[in-house]
Amino acid sequence: xxEPTTVQNDDVVVFLAGGNGRASAPLVPVPQSDAAVNxxxxxxxRGDGVFESIGVVGGRLIELPRHLARLAHSxxxxxxxxxxxxxxxxxxHTALAAHAPAPELLVKLFHxxxxxxxxxxxxxxxxxxxxxEGADHTAARRDGVRVVLLDxxxxxxIAQTAPWLLQGAKTLSYALNKAALRExxxxxxxxxxxVSTDGVLLEGPTANVVVRHGDVFRTPRxxxxxxxxxxxxxxxxxxxxxxxxxEEAVLTPDDLTTADAAWLCxxxxxxxxxxxxxxxxxxxxxxxxxxxxxxxxxxxx
Amino acid sequence: xxEPTTVQNDDVVVFLAGGNGRASAPLVPVPQSDAAVNxxxxxxxRGDGVFESIGVVGGRLIELPRHLARLAHSxxxxxxxxxxxxxxxxxxHTALAAHAPAPELLVKLFHxxxxxxxxxxxxxxxxxxxxxEGADHTAARRDGVRVVLLDxxxxxxIAQTAPWLLQGAKTLSYALNKAALRExxxxxxxxxxxVSTDGVLLEGPTANVVVRHGDVFRTPRxxxxxxxxxxxxxxxxxxxxxxxxxEEAVLTPDDLTTADAAWLCxxxxxxxxxxxxxxxxxxxxxxxxxxxxxxxxxxxx
Numbered sequence: 140x141x142e143p144t145t146v147q148n149d150d151v152v153v154f155l156a157g158g159n160g161r162a163s164a165p166l167v168p169v170p171q172s173d174a175a176v177n178x179x180x181x182x183x184x185r186g187d188g189v190f191e192s193i194g195v196v197g198g199r200l201i202e203l204p205r206h207l208a209r210l211a212h213s214x215x216x217x218x219x220x221x222x223x224x225x226x227x228x229x230x231x232h233t234a235l236a237a238h239a240p241a242p243e244l245l246v247k248l249f250h251x252x253x254x255x256x257x258x259x260x261x262x263x264x265x266x267x268x269x270x271x272e273g274a275d276h277t278a279a280r281r282d283g284v285r286v287v288l289l290d291x292x293x294x295x296x297i298a299q300t301a302p303w304l305l306q307g308a309k310t311l312s313y314a315l316n317k318a319a320l321r322e323x324x325x326x327x328x329x330x331x332x333x334v335s336t337d338g339v340l341l342e343g344p345t346a347n348v349v350v351r352h353g354d355v356f357r358t359p360r361x362x363x364x365x366x367x368x369x370x371x372x373x374x375x376x377x378x379x380x381x382x383x384x385x386e387e388a389v390l391t392p393d394d395l396t397t398a399d400a401a402w403l404c405x406x407x408x409x410x411x412x413x414x415x416x417x418x419x420x421x422x423x424x425x426x427x428x429x430x431x432x433x434x435x436x437x438x439x440x
Numbered sequence: 441x442x443e444p445t446t447v448q449n450d451d452v453v454v455f456l457a458g459g460n461g462r463a464s465a466p467l468v469p470v471p472q473s474d475a476a477v478n479x480x481x482x483x484x485x486r487g488d489g490v491f492e493s494i495g496v497v498g499g500r501l502i503e504l505p506r507h508l509a510r511l512a513h514s515x516x517x518x519x520x521x522x523x524x525x526x527x528x529x530x531x532x533h534t535a536l537a538a539h540a541p542a543p544e545l546l547v548k549l550f551h552x553x554x555x556x557x558x559x560x561x562x563x564x565x566x567x568x569x570x571x572x573e574g575a576d577h578t579a580a581r582r583d584g585v586r587v588v589l590l591d592x593x594x595x596x597x598i599a600q601t602a603p604w605l606l607q608g609a610k611t612l613s614y615a616l617n618k619a620a621l622r623e624x625x626x627x628x629x630x631x632x633x634x635v636s637t638d639g640v641l642l643e644g645p646t647a648n649v650v651v652r653h654g655d656v657f658r659t660p661r662x663x664x665x666x667x668x669x670x671x672x673x674x675x676x677x678x679x680x681x682x683x684x685x686x687e688e689a690v691l692t693p694d695d696l697t698t699a700d701a702a703w704l705c706x707x708x709x710x711x712x713x714x715x716x717x718x719x720x721x722x723x724x725x726x727x728x729x730x731x732x733x734x735x736x737x738x739x740x741x
Contacts, residue, residue: 179570183550313613316486
């Protein structure tokens with residue numbers, strides 16, 4: 140007898156072996172509604188872990204190696220035990236195979252420090268993979284999103300001067316990113332681009348920024364305390380393959396307002412044109428966006 | 441038949457009724473090792489919730505009303521549904537009664553936004569109480585702790601200018617506080633006091649700061665983007681009852697280096713004298729500290 144390998148009417152979770160933070164058997168796909176972590180897991184009590192969200196189009200995991208590399212890098216910044224990347228990859232495929240098929244899915248990898256025991260030791264790490272159906276991004280990809288600039292409160296050199304602030308790590312301590320999106324909604328916008336206190340363009344709460352001026356595409360440098368974009372990297376690969384220029388740079392809000400086109404890049408939504416900034420319209424290149432979505436990510440035209 | 445009300449050889453968890461993030465029955469004390477939250481709870485995936493840690497000395501919850509008020513305030517800053525404070529109080533007493541007695545315990549209250557369902561709705565909030573045995577703080581209370589100053593990266597007016605950064609809320613997004621403590625250990629110290637980019641003394645990762653100059657006790661103002669200290673407030677009550685002066689102020693690192701005595705105040709450790717700052721010794725008033733620990737918190741002499 141083997142375990143059932145398809146989960147009906149629910150998202151799917153697979154726990155990695157090792158660590159004992161899990162409340163479900165490892166390596167076996169379980170419905171999300173049955174998948175739980177111990178209340179004393181540091182993911183729960185301190186947001187003390189790292190994660191990745193990977194887009195899946197037509198069953199294919201997009202930019203998996205870049206996501207695995209980033210998970211390992213985030214873990215290093217938090218001084219977590221190194222994640223077992225082969226185990227995460229295997230669990231991702233197991234979970235994906237157990238999920239009801241869909242044109243697009245999202246695979247999330249979670250790697251927490253583990254469970255704080257009553258004896259004040261840490262039993263960990265805890266690792267798991269979740270496969271879920273993302274929201275419908277059709278409108279955002281086609282029509283674009285309304286963006287506001289918000290102060291991130293930090294200087295652009297913060298990752299070098301104060302590494303304990305963990306800028307550049309994708310941690311489970313994400314409450315402020317959700318708060319920034321609520322602030323955007325209050326301002327009648329869909330999304331946010333953060334700006335440093337010294338006036339440098341950074342990133343969105345869950346996305347990287349790309350601006351186009353003529354044949355030159357630019358994105359903020361990753362030494363500015365931001366995440367290295369995986370979707371942005373795939374976008375740049377496609378741009379370069381067309382003989383256009385793509386580079387990292389120090390950008391300011393002026394580079395957004397003067398852009399011929401600008402995008403937010405993220406794993407679920409992939410590319411969303413920025414169609415307004417603080418209420419002022421920005422040009423949207425719908426044709427080019429659709430072209431890249433097909434070329435780089437395999438979305439149907 | 442009633443449920444067993446004492447848990448053996450483990451810490452204790454009680455889930456509140458309502459919300460369905462819990463994997464255990466509500467209102468019934470369960471061993472921590474059996475208490476789990478759903479993997480899709482936003483406490484797990486985003487650190488999107490708030491908490492309180494309450495000291496318990498001789499069975500008495502210290503400063504419970506101030507902790508409940510702060511939980512509600514933190515929830516407001518995160519735009520969470522208001523926590524049911526009466527339910528939290530009842531659950532705290534239930535959990536405490538079920539824990540094996542100890543001279544000191546710690547009661548933690550957790551209030552998360554809830555579980556993100558496959559349909560992208562939120563089923564919540566999720567609330568629970570955990571009772572645990574804290575670490576042994578005898579040496580820290582008596583001999584003091586070695587503290588380093590670390591840059592918090594923010595200006596001291598950040599709570600007013602950028603409320604979406606959630607400064608002043610006690611959120612489950614605590615990874616950077618743990619990272620700061622690791623940085624302290626690297627510098628051969630026990631704890632941290634954060635300083636703003638404009639040179640203002642803020643708070644520790646899990647504690648408030650109090651400095652004494654003669655008969656005047658001061659702590660950083662809560663409009664500086666820091667938590668209102670519950671232990672510090674009880675300390676100040678005791679100080680004022682003795683006819684001494686206790687006040688909120690804008691302090692700088694110089695106020696620490698010139699202090700006649702200084703303390704970190706937190707719910708588990710209560711008062712820890714600061715015995716050195718960035719390696720330079722500070723005076724420790726062991727007699728006065730012991731006096732306040734007894735007067736304000738009921739610790740045996």
